[in-house]
Amino acid sequence: xxxEKKKRDGFGSKLGIIAAAAGSAIGxxxxxxxxxEVGNNGGAAFLLVYxxxxxxxxxxxxxxxxxxxxxxxxxxxxxxxxxxxxxAWPIVGYxxxxxxxxxxxxxxxxxxWTLEYIVKSVSNSFQGKxxxxxxxxxxxxxxxxxxxxxxxxxxxxxTGFVVFKGVQNGIEKYAKILMPLLLVILIVLGxxxxxxxxxxxxxxxxxxxxxxxxxGKVLISALGQGFFSLSLGMGVLIxxxxxxxxxxxxxxxxxxxxxxxxxxxxxAGLVIFPAAFSxxxxxxxxxxxxxxxxxxxxxxxxxxxxxxxxxxVLLAIAALTSTISLLEVLxxxxxxxxxxxxxxxxxxxxxxxxxxxxxxxxxxxxxxxxTIGGRSMFDLMDFVSSNILLPVGGVLxxxxxGWKLGKQKFFDEVTNENIIKAKLKKIIFFIxxxxxxxxxxxxxxxxxxx
Ligand code: PHE
Numbered sequence: 001x002x003x004e005k006k007k008r009d010g011f012g013s014k015l016g017i018i019a020a021a022a023g024s025a026i027g028x029x030x031x032x033x034x035x036x037e038v039g040n041n042g043g044a045a046f047l048l049v050y051x052x053x054x055x056x057x058x059x060x061x062x063x064x065x066x067x068x069x070x071x072x073x074x075x076x077x078x079x080x081x082x083x084x085x086x087x088a089w090p091i092v093g094y095x096x097x098x099x100x101x102x103x104x105x106x107x108x109x110x111x112x113w114t115l116e117y118i119v120k121s122v123s124n125s126f127q128g129k130x131x132x133x134x135x136x137x138x139x140x141x142x143x144x145x146x147x148x149x150x151x152x153x154x155x156x157x158x159t160g161f162v163v164f165k166g167v168q169n170g171i172e173k174y175a176k177i178l179m180p181l182l183l184v185i186l187i188v189l190g191x192x193x194x195x196x197x198x199x200x201x202x203x204x205x206x207x208x209x210x211x212x213x214x215x216g217k218v219l220i221s222a223l224g225q226g227f228f229s230l231s232l233g234m235g236v237l238i239x240x241x242x243x244x245x246x247x248x249x250x251x252x253x254x255x256x257x258x259x260x261x262x263x264x265x266x267x268a269g270l271v272i273f274p275a276a277f278s279x280x281x282x283x284x285x286x287x288x289x290x291x292x293x294x295x296x297x298x299x300x301x302x303x304x305x306x307x308x309x310x311x312x313v314l315l316a317i318a319a320l321t322s323t324i325s326l327l328e329v330l331x332x333x334x335x336x337x338x339x340x341x342x343x344x345x346x347x348x349x350x351x352x353x354x355x356x357x358x359x360x361x362x363x364x365x366x367x368x369x370x371t372i373g374g375r376s377m378f379d380l381m382d383f384v385s386s387n388i389l390l391p392v393g394g395v396l397x398x399x400x401x402g403w404k405l406g407k408q409k410f411f412d413e414v415t416n417e418n419i420i421k422a423k424l425k426k427i428i429f430f431i432x433x434x435x436x437x438x439x440x441x442x443x444x445x446x447x448x449x450x
Contacts, residue, residue, distance in 0.1 A: 017066075017244045021257045023175045023321030024236050026182075028110050029229040030265040031315060032290050035272040037225045039283035042213035043205040046222055047269070049214060053226035054262050057439060060431040061232045061394045062254040064401040067413040069241020070250065071405075075332035076235025079242070084404060092396045096235030097333045099389040101349075103234070104326040105357040106381040108159075111323060112151030112361070113291065114316040116141065121309040126295035131279055134292050139366070148361040153354055155316075159323040160350040163331055164343055175321050179260075182314040185307065186267040192275075192301050199274030205283060206273045220447025223440065224387035229261055233390035233397065236325045239332050250414050251422045271297070327353075356381075387447070395440040402433030 038046050072079040077093030084090075120126065126134060142148065162171055193199060227233045244250070276283060276293045283289065294311070298304035327349055334345035363370035363377035370377045401410060410429055414422040 017240060017248050017253050018256050019172045019176045020240055020243075020325075021062075021231075021237060021253060022179065022260050023172055023318075024231045024240065024325035025229065025257050025261040025322075026179060026264050027318045027322030028107065028114075028315070029225075029322070030261060031268045031318070032110055032287075034225060034229060034265040034268055035289050036286050037221050038206065038269055038273070039276075039285065039289050041218045041221050042210065043273075043283065044207050044209035045211060045213040046218050047206060048209050049219060049222035050226055051262070053222050054230065054258055056431065057223075057394070057436050058226055058230045058232065058258045059254050060428050060436050061227075061398055062230060062237055062258065063250055063414065063428060064397050064410075064432055065232065065235070065237035066241035066244065066250045066254065067401060067410055068397070068405070069238035070244045070246070071409065071413050073242045074238075075242065075336045076238040076329060077333050077337050079235075079238050080400070084400075089400060089404070092393060092400065093235060093238075093333075095389060095396075096233070096238075096393055097330060099234040099385045099393065100236070100326050100329040101353060101356070102381050102385040102389070103228075104156075104323060104330070104353045106360040106378050106385075107319070107326065108152045108156050108323060108353065108357045109148060109361045109364070109378060110287075111155040111316070111319040112148060112153075113141075114312055114319055115151045115154060116147070117291070117312045118309065118316060121298075121305070121312050124305055126299060126308065127305070128299070129295075131281065131292065131296055134295050135288060138288055138291050142364045143366055145362040145365045145368070148364070149358045152357050152361050155319070155323065156350050156354050156357065159320060159327050160346050162320070162324055163327050164346045166342075171321060171324065175317065178314055178317055181310075182318060183264065183267070185311055185314065186264065186271055189297060189301075189307070189311070190267055190270040193271050193278075193297055194274045196275055196278035196297075196300065198278040202272075202274035202277035203270075205277065206269050216446040216449060219443045220387055220391075223391050223443045223447070227390035227394055228386040229265060230258060231322070231325060233393035234385075235329050235393075239329050240325065242332075246416060247419075249416070249420055249422075251424060251428070391440055391444050395437050395444070398432045398436040398440070402429070402437070407433075 068079050068083065072082045074082055075093075076096045077090050080090040080093045194203065231237065241250075272290060272293055273283070275297045276285075276289055279293060279296045281289060281293045285292070295308065298308040301307055327346070330349040331342060331345045334340045334349060335342045340348065359370050360378040360381055362368060368376065372380055375383075407429055410432070411425055412418070414425050
């Protein structure tokens with residue numbers, strides 16, 4: 001017990017939950033995945049649905065997870081075991097662990113790229129190149145499958161090192177300074193991007209919705225992206241919630257994190273789309289949308305060398321605070337439920353991720369054998385985890401809180417046992433109990449049918 005207490009105190013206790021949860025939420029999901037999804041789903045129409053999702057579903061689901069975590073002081077599987085013993089509910093926790101493992105596997109591929117791009121920026125390797133050359137080099141990099149795997153391995157190792165050493169506290173403290181810096185850099189990049197010739201078209205793409213583009217696929221992608229970006233539906237916030245002090249305000253935490261995360265995503269859109277349209281990068285270009293547009297943008301800026309370098313360093317750190325949260329879910333589960341030593345659990349989780357992750361990286365080579373039904377394993381892992389497991393997890397979590405945990409316990413937790421007001425608690429509980437399950441289910445089913 002004493003040992004467990006110590007373990008829990010070690011994490012983010014001084015610095016507060018907001019930094020840790022925002023660290024988890026803000027990452028490649030905002031800067032890399034969000035523009036890809038906007039681009040692939042018709043622009044503004046997607047953005048609109050996305051905003052509705054994060055505001056009306058994101059906050060209630062996030063709060064539900066935090067409530068479960070803080071109430072039980074347990075990992076995501078243990079939490080359900082405590083609140084609903086001898087029931088099937090712990091399956092939600094297991095699903096989350098599986099999903100965390102899948103996400104970590106493909107997420108670390110892209111995280112590894114940030115390291116490659118740091119090296120490229122140090123050696124000023126984009127300077128003076130045109131779009132075609134930059135695109136070619138990006139493809140050539142994917143074709144060096146093992147180089148991707150190497151960077152991925154280094155990134156997983158870094159994540160493991162932080163979790164192993166239990167220095168999250170230190171990392172989060174840095175993140176608290178560095179993430180606002182990321183915000184500032186994005187604003188500067190946004191201004192440059194929006195003043196490029198032809199930038200207006202990009203803005204129109206982002207903000208002028210064509211409602212006929214809202215299809216089942218768009219709905220489910222927006223739902224998946226919302227959950228992915230906010231780290232919802234798989235137990236990150238249950239796990240982090242379990243480390244939160246009883247005196248912290250959960251509702252304001254949820255609001256702050258959702259706002260910060262959404263602001264960063266929107267800014268990323270404002271950086272990428274005007275520039276992409278100006279340079280002639282197609283909005284459907286997927287990964288290239290970000291990784292090819294940005295170097296081009298830096299090339300058009302005074303001090304581009306430094307902007308490029310600082311940007312990719314910050315992006316790597318943003319990714320790291322997200323992978324830490326993914327690994328934390330796995331480690332908390334392995335150490336508390338399977339009684340592995342924390343350090344040993346870290347090694348096991350990292351090794352497993354490395355193995356699965358290598359397939360994700362190697363599946364992006366042009367002549368890769370790692371495809372299933374014509375889709376790369378990278379895509380498949382992303383699709384299954386983000387668009388299926390997270391929304392299913394999310395719907396089960398709100399049903400659990402709304403119908404099993406119940407109103408009184410929910411109110412107790414969000415008011416810190418009647419110490420704070422939490423004015424919106426009734427409305428949020430109503431959403432948790434009725435609206436969120438129905439909305440997520442409708443979106444999900446309409447997406448699957450298409
Ligand atoms: N939210 C993170 C991002 O946007 C990714 C993530 C998803 C982290 C799910 C943890 C759990 O980059």
